[in-house]
Each structure stands twice: as C-alpha cells, then as structure tokens.
Amino acid sequence: MWEQVRSNRIRSVVLVGMMAALLLVVGYLLGEAFLGNPIGGLIIALAILLVLNLVAFFQGDNIMLAISGARKITRDDHPRLYNIVEEMKIASGLERMPDVYIIDDPAMNAFATGRDANHASVAVTAGLLQALNRDELQGVVGHEIAHIKNRDVLLMSLCGVLLGAIVILAWYGSRMMLFGGMAGGRRSSRGGGGGGGIIIIVAIVLAILAPILAQLIYFAISRKREYMADASSALYTRYPEGLASALEKLAGSKIQVKGANQATAPAYIINPFREKGRAAADLTSTHPPISERIRILRSMAGGASLVDYDHAYRSIHKGGKPVFSTATLAGTGAVGIRAAVPEAAPAGREPGKAERTREVSDLMWRMNKYDTLTCECGTKLKIPPDFKRSNVKCPHCGRINNVKQR
C-alpha cells in the first residue's frame, strides 16, 4: 500500500505542476494581449496561483463542504452512518476519525475532502442514506475513505481550485477578446507590428483550449484513482458486491446533485452531472463508466485483495495496463470475501427503505431546527424555528396543542 501512496504523491506533484504551468501560460498570453506586457500578466498569474494554492491547502475542504451545503453530524444524529464511517476508518488503519457530513439533497452521491489523513471529512447526501442498505453504504464509505488513505483528497482540492481559476480566466479572456478586446488588439498591433496579431490568435486558441486541457490532465489521473479507490473499498469491506450494488443504484438515479460544479465534480463517487432525466451511467468524463466499475467488482471471484481486483480489471480490459504496480502487490496475502450479511446479524434485522426514509427525513427536520410535537392522535407536527404562536391546531384531529417556547 505504501508504495502506491508514494507513487501517488509523485504523480500529484507532477499533475499540480502541469496545471500551474498552464495557468501561467494563460496569464502570460492574456498579459500580452491586453496589458501589452506579458511579464505583468505572468506576475498576476503567479500571485493568483500562490493565493489559490494557499487557500486550497488550508480551506479547500471547507470551501468544498460549503459549496455542496454539507452539514456536520455527530454520532447521535445518525448512528448507523457514523458507525459505518468508524468501521471503515478502522479497516483502513486511518489514525483519526474523519468528520461526517450530510448534504440535504435527494440526489445520491458522496465525496471525501481534506488536506491529509488528519484533516479529512466524508460527506454523503440524504438521498444516498435513504436508498442504500448497510453493506452498500459501507462500500461507498469505504471508497471515500480510500480516497483519504491514498492521499487523493489534497490533490482534488488543489486541482479543483486551479481548474476553476483557469476556467474563469479563460472565460473572461475570451469574452474580452470577442467583445471588448478591439482596443487591446489595436494597441498591441500598433506596438508590436505583425507579431501581436499572431499572439492574439494564440491567446484566443489557448483561452478555448486551456480549460479542456486542464480537465484532460485532471481526468487522466482521477480515473485511475477511482479504480484504485474501488479496489481499496473491496479490500476494506471484504465485500465487493456491496459497492457494486450501491453503484448500480447510483447509476439508476436520475436526480442531479444541486451543489456540484465542474471543479468539484471529480471529488464525488460518481459524476454528479447528467443530462436532464438521463441516467448517470452515460456521462463518464471524470469517472470510469459505472457499468464497467460494477463489472470489475462483480468479476472479483474468489477474493477481495488488490491482486484479485487487478485480475478482474485485466479480464475486462484485455491486454490493458494493470491498475497497481507490482511493488504494491508484492507481499500482500490472499484475502477472502466475507458472507453477505455481517456475522451475528441475521437477515431482516436491518431497517428497510421506508424506515430509512423516515430516519433521514426526521434528521433533516431536526437539522433545520424544526421541533417535533406528537399530537394525542399520533400525528407528528413539525414546528418551524420561527413559529411565534403559543399553540397549534392539529390538522388531523383538530386538537389544540401547546408549543414549547424556545
């Protein structure tokens, strides 16, 4: 495992370096095109780069959590989710328990974020909590914990912020060139003669290509990391079917995550974007195709180790490159798959879909500071936090109930 972490770190540095270089080139060309001074553009780009990286490093996780509207929960809010995260923390050997967040969103998705293993958070949507059973949720949480353990989380926040900056710069750059750029163009062509025109063309082309290029760099590695996180999840849970069936449910869901954008997309367990009403399985840019991820997990016959995942991957990608380096796989033992339900847990003891839905909706009411009041007829009344009157009439039986004063 450690060899993998080390090679990941080298790749991360290369990747962030490439993105940074791209940002600098964009800055240089925009400076040349608009300020008539490429060095000025370069310096501005450098300053932006520095600030962005500092922000991403120290606040990347908070930004990500705030954008997605995630709220922190404690063990008492949702014991099952909290326990599952703790189980996966133990299975992966993480030293610190990650913070657990819930996103009030009916879409099904999850992500992990943070600077390193000691500053990490896991967030899942309410829709996911409702739809998945224990084994499936464990698979998804295992995947997210693997992103923390494999040190993908820092890379994701650094790249996300850089990508965002390049997209914004290029967008403004291209708008300025199209609509307000004539003045700048005239100035530089007067100063530099024919050379200015060529640079303007290069700048326009780059402004269009840079975001695509940045995303390509990003995806090249984020895809492989998804496979690696899937493999680690299977290893931690000893139960590839859990994640496989969770992915199946996620793929079938047609609701899009509200608080996701281009820059944060790769952090989610599946691509949060989909065309209206279309299943997520078709759109696959940041993530490997879901159907393929499911097929690999399901063909892990006989074991849950990284070696087994590698075999399964290569049986589907005929002649493809292995997911893991031989150094990673050396010295890992055979690992069996556990039985479907955890030991000492006979089937049928788990809360069903209806109970899970009630559990999650109660939690959401509580988190939005609604009070619950049970009328004598059994109806549960939800009292909003800004409710002023001292009593409320039950809509079901007409009894007058007193409201606790807050």
Add this chain to the structure above:
Amino acid sequence: MVALYVVLGIIVVLLLWFVIIYNGLVRLRNQMQNAWAQIDVQLKRRHDLIPNLVETVKGYMQHERETLEAVTNARNLAQQAIGRGVGAQSQAEQGLTGALSRLLAVVENYPDLKANQNFLALQEELTSTENKISFSRQYYNDSVLGLNNKVQMFPSNFVANMTNFKLGEFFEVEAPAEREAPKVSFT
C-alpha cells in the same frame, strides 16, 4: 589509504542499510501493536454493551433464560481472558460471539422486542461493534503479515535476528464458516 577509504565506505553503507531496515521493522511492529490496541478497544466496548442488552431483552424473553445466561457467562469468561495473550483472548471472544449470535437469532421470535426503540439502538451498536471487531482484527492480521514477511524474508531477516525481532501472532478467525467462501444456493 584507498583501501582504508573503501572499507570505511562499505562499513558506512552497511550501517545505513542496517538502520533503515531496523527502523522499518520498528514501524511495522508499532503498527501491529497499535492495531492490537484497536481490537482491545472494540472488545471492551462489546463487553460494556452486553449488560445493557441483557437488561433490555430480559423483560421480553422469559423463556430464554439459558440463552441469556450463556451470554453473560461468555462475557465474564472473555473479561477474565484479558491480558492472557492473543491466543487465549481470541478463544474466549469466539465463545462470546457464538453466544451473542444465538441470542440475536432467537430475537426473531419476539416481534415486540424488535419494535423497542431502545433495543433497536442497542442492536445497531452491537452490529457495528461486531463489524469493528472484525475490521480491526482484519487490519491487525494484515499488520502481522507485513511484519512476519519482513522478519522472515531475505535480507531483512538478518537484521531481525540480530535485534531479536519476534514473529507476530495472528488473531484467529472466529467461526469455521468464515473461512469458507460464501456459497450461493438457488432454492
């Protein structure tokens, strides 16, 4: 003169190699001991949950006194085994796991109990604690495997022998059924 430098150089390289291997071994041993501490935490948690469970369940299950007593006894045995080594402890915990799963199997016959909020919360805690025990055991055994590989394999076995590193002891699987791959039956 040159020969002296060569010899000195070789000695320095050997020393460096020794230090690196030795530190690697120490790291693996610490990881293993830390993993063992994790198992311990979870086993204690299970011991703490059982009196609560028995108390909650007792009122509903008058006819299952033997099952309940078996759980309590198994818990006491497991508590006595603390500190007697990995082997003894894993055997006692194996008994407790068996008694608990028998108890949870008969719960199926008591619908009232299954509707009890207190019991449901306890059940989630117990399920999760069982999972945490098996996950921490899993991680512990992986750590033991890592250490044992280093202690036995060439060339780190030289350093291990010289500094008297011992092989780690595996925490055995609890039930024979766990060793077998799941069987799918179409009935």
